[in-house]
Amino acid sequence: MSLECFRQLTQLLPHTPAVLATVIHVKGSVPREAGAKMILTLDRIFFTIGGGAGEGKVIQQAKTVLETGEPQLVQIDLTGSPNQLQEGICGGKMQIWLQRWQGSESLTLAQQIVDLLQSGHSLTLTTPLSPHQSPFLTSAHPLIPPSPHPLTPPPTYTETLHPPPTLLIIGAGHVGEQLAKVAHLAGFQIWVQDDRPDWANPDRYPQANQIFREPIAQILDCLQPQSQLYVALVTRGYLFDLEALTVLLQKQIPCCYLGMIGSKKRVRQVYQAIEQTGIEAAKLKTLYAPIGLDIGALTPEEIAVSIVAELIMVRRGGSGRSLSCRL
Incomplete structure (x- = not known):
């Protein structure tokens, strides 16, 4: 669903900022895989990272990210432990990274991803898990310009996006x-x-x-x-x-x-x-x-x-x- 997700972003960003929620780590039995995504705006939600109370927690946190622009890492515990029972009992744990996308830079990146996927190319999207850096593409593809790298890179989440079957x-x-x-x-x-x-x-x-x-x-x-x-x-x-x-x-x-x-x-x-x-x-x-x-x-x-x-x-x-x- 990567293509549909970023295509949706290209439709939203000219009019409103949006929070992209990405599952960056999973352990055990969970409803969605690493890389699953959800988009949230002030009044709409697109796609899902699994539903239930865990997703409800992400939605609440996303409202703060949408307002402040500060990314957040959300921990979802689905093990059914007594102190986390309200989040679910699938048996595993999930980490979700929330980041606000807005403005021309984010729109350009989303459109670039859509264009590459539509043309049948796979690509690598790197998301710094840092408050002050934006996602960027890392690939030898000629359509992707080189991205600046900090001297001391923060932890990152790197995923390969493939064109849809x-x-x-x-x-x-x-x-x-x-x-x-x-x-x-x-x-x-x-x-x-x-x-x-x-x-x-x-x-x-x-x-x-x-x-x-x-x-x-x-x-x-x-x-x-x-x-x-x-x-x-x-x-x-x-x-x-x-x-x-x-x-x-x-x-x-x-x-x-x-x-x-x-x-x-x-x-x-x-x-x-x-x-x-x-x-x-x-x-x-x-x-x-x-x-x-x-x-x-x-x-x-x-x-x-x-x-x-x-x-x-x-x-x-x-x-x-x-x-x-x-x-």
């Missing part, structure tokens, strides 16, 4: 439309490919950064630079699946995930046709088909949830098992 939805039908909505909420950058203008258009896909109406073979140059490419085939028919899969497998487009919708019979037909083209059968073993996790989904909306659940599982390294514990 890209989900290429091949097929702009009913499932694709719902998939774009759910995947966008889950933090994916949305691309859509379909040859039908009545379906593949910004009105139906307002979340899409790119809409392609050309055949798959003609957009390969756009796919190659994507370091985190996920592809979901939700086309209107067997021949469209076959065309897209043949191109992607023959050209060896690197995908973190390649999945195809359809019945087991349809999947087998595609596999058989693919093998006749001379593509190695081993390459088909990396394909997620039929697509999605088995949650009994029937409607396009439910199928979209099933697919995105599988995307998240692959991205985060989950197991797909139920989290229920029988006590």
Whole structure:
């Protein structure tokens, strides 16, 4: 969510200062990871660092930071100890750094981060844990000017921000439309490919950064630079699946995930046709088909949830098992 967070800052800072809350250290079981962020202004809150009483404490402290401009380090104890029970009982501890962003310098930095992430570049953001120094970028990228360093540097929090994963939805039908909505909420950058203008258009896909109406073979140059490419085939028919899969497998487009919708019979037909083209059968073993996790989904909306659940599982390294514990 780094891109969305800093994009939100670029929208806020021309009008109002904002406090950026960043989780800089975690220990044990906690609701969010190091690097998670929340933005607070006088009257609005964007994103979350975990919710509950712990986040409530951060919100209260952020009001002071917003007023004084003095950064603060907030300790959240979620171990459930008697003197900290009100903050939560997840089992761990968190440290959150609160810093006010305001003015042209902060806006320039936020816009620079957005531009780099949107162009597919990773970057390193260093935040001095000091009252008198601002965050800065440290990278050899030519778009980032060198930052001055103090003779005696304070403790810092350094994080690498990566561009969001890209989900290429091949097929702009009913499932694709719902998939774009759910995947966008889950933090994916949305691309859509379909040859039908009545379906593949910004009105139906307002979340899409790119809409392609050309055949798959003609957009390969756009796919190659994507370091985190996920592809979901939700086309209107067997021949469209076959065309897209043949191109992607023959050209060896690197995908973190390649999945195809359809019945087991349809999947087998595609596999058989693919093998006749001379593509190695081993390459088909990396394909997620039929697509999605088995949650009994029937409607396009439910199928979209099933697919995105599988995307998240692959991205985060989950197991797909139920989290229920029988006590």
